[in-house]
Amino acid sequence: MGIVFFSVNFFDSSRDLDEEILKKIIDLAVLAPSAxxxxxxxxxxxxxxxxxxxxxxxxxxxxxxLAAPVTLIMVGDKDAYTEANDAWWYMRDVGTPDDKIRGSIEFARNVLYNTELKRNNFAVRNTSFLYMSLxxxxxxxGVESHAMIGFEEDKIKKEFNIPDNKVVVLLICLGYFDESKTLYPRLKHRGYEEIVRVV
Structure with missing residues (x-):
């Protein structure tokens, strides 16, 4: 059946998450796609x-x-579509000419992300790709996780010095299940027949 997820509500506070394992998790996850x-x-x-x-x-x-050894605050950058993001120029590594890169930058600025809503969606959607990949x-x-959208963004931004051009997308607790606890039963998940409309 492959990987099966449970949102682990109970983490073993006595077990740390090794820094090298965390680095491996993140270095694998960042292969996620982005615009x-x-x-x-x-x-x-x-x-x-x-x-x-x-x-x-x-x-x-x-x-x-408090129990999980680490919680990741996933932050999206609403301004990352601008020329200031040097990731644009990674395209040179695969032979993309500068004029085409600049054309893409202009298209992003003038069409794709030319409103605040579009810029916010750009940050949230792309960071969500990384989140699921994580x-x-x-x-x-072998590390469990718990996805979280229950938080007060303004307070997190103040506490962790996150500027206004960035958005707190999600939180993810990482660690190991507290075996002394019992996971909540898995609720029904709708499948293909219920969610897919073929046109």
Whole structure:
């Protein structure tokens, strides 16, 4: 059946997540696609007790944040479509001429991301690709995860010095299941017949 996900609500606070494993998870996950390969994301890895407490207070006091060895704050950059992002020029590595790269930059600025809503969607959608990739990568390395959208973005941005041109997309707790606990039963997931409309 392949990889099966459960959102792990209970993390073993006695087990740390090795820094090298975390690096491997992230280095595998960043192979996720993004528009123009612009990679408009960054990650704040919350590990210290002090930082966990600040995040806990800004994320509706969810206990898993204190128990998990690390929680990742997934941040999307609404301005990453501009020429200031040197990822545009990675296209040179595969032979794309500069005039075509500049044409893509102009198209992004004038058509694709020419409103605040489009810029926000650009950051959120692309960072979401990385987010799901992280969950698969974590599972590959034997690490459990919990996806979180319950938080107060303004408080997280203030606590972790995240500027206005960036958006807190999601949080993801990583660690190991507390075997003394019982996972909640899996609820029904709708399948192909219920969600697919073929046209």
């Amino acid at each position: 123009f390969n612009l990679q408009p994301w960054e990650i704040i890895a919350v590990r210290s007790p002090e930082a966990k407490q600040r995040l806990y207070d800004a994320a509706l006091k969810q206990p898993k944040i 969950m698969y990568a974590a599972k590959y390395y």
